[in-house]
Amino acid sequence: MTALAARLRSQRSMLRLPPSRIRTVGWVLAVVACVLVVVSLTTGTVSVPFLDALRAAVGIDTDGSADFIVGQVRAPRVLTTVAVGALLGLAGCLMQSVVRNELASPDILGVSAGAAAAAVVFIFLTGTTSSLAIAPAAVVGALATAALIVALGARGRLEPLRMIIAGIGVGFVATSTVTYLLTRIPEKLVSHAYAWTIGSTNARTWQHVALAAGALVLTVPVALLLTRSLRALEMGDDLAASLGVRVRSVRLGTMALGAAAAGLAAALVGPVGFVALVAPALARRITRTGAIAPVPAMLMGSVLLLIADYAAREMFSPTQMPVGLFTALVGAPYLVWLLIRSRRAYV
Numbered sequence: 001m002t003a004l005a006a007r008l009r010s011q012r013s014m015l016r017l018p019p020s021r022i023r024t025v026g027w028v029l030a031v032v033a034c035v036l037v038v039v040s041l042t043t044g045t046v047s048v049p050f051l052d053a054l055r056a057a058v059g060i061d062t063d064g065s066a067d068f069i070v071g072q073v074r075a076p077r078v079l080t081t082v083a084v085g086a087l088l089g090l091a092g093c094l095m096q097s098v099v100r101n102e103l104a105s106p107d108i109l110g111v112s113a114g115a116a117a118a119a120v121v122f123i124f125l126t127g128t129t130s131s132l133a134i135a136p137a138a139v140v141g142a143l144a145t146a147a148l149i150v151a152l153g154a155r156g157r158l159e160p161l162r163m164i165i166a167g168i169g170v171g172f173v174a175t176s177t178v179t180y181l182l183t184r185i186p187e188k189l190v191s192h193a194y195a196w197t198i199g200s201t202n203a204r205t206w207q208h209v210a211l212a213a214g215a216l217v218l219t220v221p222v223a224l225l226l227t228r229s230l231r232a233l234e235m236g237d238d239l240a241a242s243l244g245v246r247v248r249s250v251r252l253g254t255m256a257l258g259a260a261a262a263g264l265a266a267a268l269v270g271p272v273g274f275v276a277l278v279a280p281a282l283a284r285r286i287t288r289t290g291a292i293a294p295v296p297a298m299l300m301g302s303v304l305l306l307i308a309d310y311a312a313r314e315m316f317s318p319t320q321m322p323v324g325l326f327t328a329l330v331g332a333p334y335l336v337w338l339l340i341r342s343r344r345a346y347v
Contacts, residue, residue: 040074056069087265090297093294104164112265115271116270135264138267204268208268262276
């Protein structure tokens with residue numbers, strides 16, 4: 001009994017990760033994100049002085065060109081990008097923690113594809129293209145996909161490989177659904193529906209910013225409350241249960257929250273790939289904790305998506321490229337590296 005009690009005390013102490021490095025990494029990533037925001041607001045085809053850009057972004061009167069370029073075009077796009085990157089980082093962080101596998105991100109598991117399929121079905125049935133109207137459909141699609149993956153991939157106890165395989169299969173079905181509907185949808189809606197095949201931050205408005213802010217307010221506090229229980233789960237179900245964690249409830253709740261965050265991100269910019277895969281893994285490595293770190297993961301997601309968005313906007317200017325193209329250029333090699341590393345682990 002004494003040895004067991006000592007072990008439990010030791011494991012409880014592991015749940016209290018040293019905050020200094022996490023806090024330092026968080027501040028560094030926040031500063032990097034702020035620098036990228038300033039660069040995105042002030043540079044481009046037309047350069048805008050920093051003070052003019054700041055006034056336009058916060059709604060203070062300035063000259064007409066700065067107000068339009070920054071206040072109506074760049075600021076909504078950049079702020080939406082920051083929020084969506086954070087949502088994707090959070091979604092990937094939660095799913096990788098609960099599945100205990102770095103491959104378990106919304107895009108690999110098919111959750112983002114499920115959200116996209118639900119959105120395209122909604123557009124096909126209703127003819128609407130409003131983000132506020134489509135958002136609930138995307139979230140419902142993401143939640144339904146996550147529920148199906150859990151049902152197919154978990155038999156009593158968690159089976160990470162089985163869940164990943166189930167997610168890939170469900171994702172293929174969802175992607176095929178989107179492809180089919182694109183051939184049946186009215187011509188006037190094709191461009192709106194096509195955006196759901198690859199993520200794009202073009203033409204974001206303040207309506208998107210408001211929706212993104214609401215999504216963060218709804219998801220982030222709940223994720224922070226779950227962090228301690230998830231750190232216990234990462235050490236094993238039996239140990240987590242001995243520490244008072246309701247294993248099944250926490251796992252299902254975390255999957256639902258991750259799916260909701262991914263669905264909301266998809267509702268804002270479409271299914272942007274690989275950010276949710278890469279951001280949490282990078283956050284774990286630079287914090288050197290090996291445990292779930294939601295805030296660094298969210299900030300890393302924002303940084304990665306800001307870089308991809310700037311490249312999409314400026315690399316082939318004046319042509320605007322989909323941001324999902326650039327996230328894939330970074331994420332696909334990382335996925336290949338993960339698969340090679342996993343293969344070596346089993347050899």
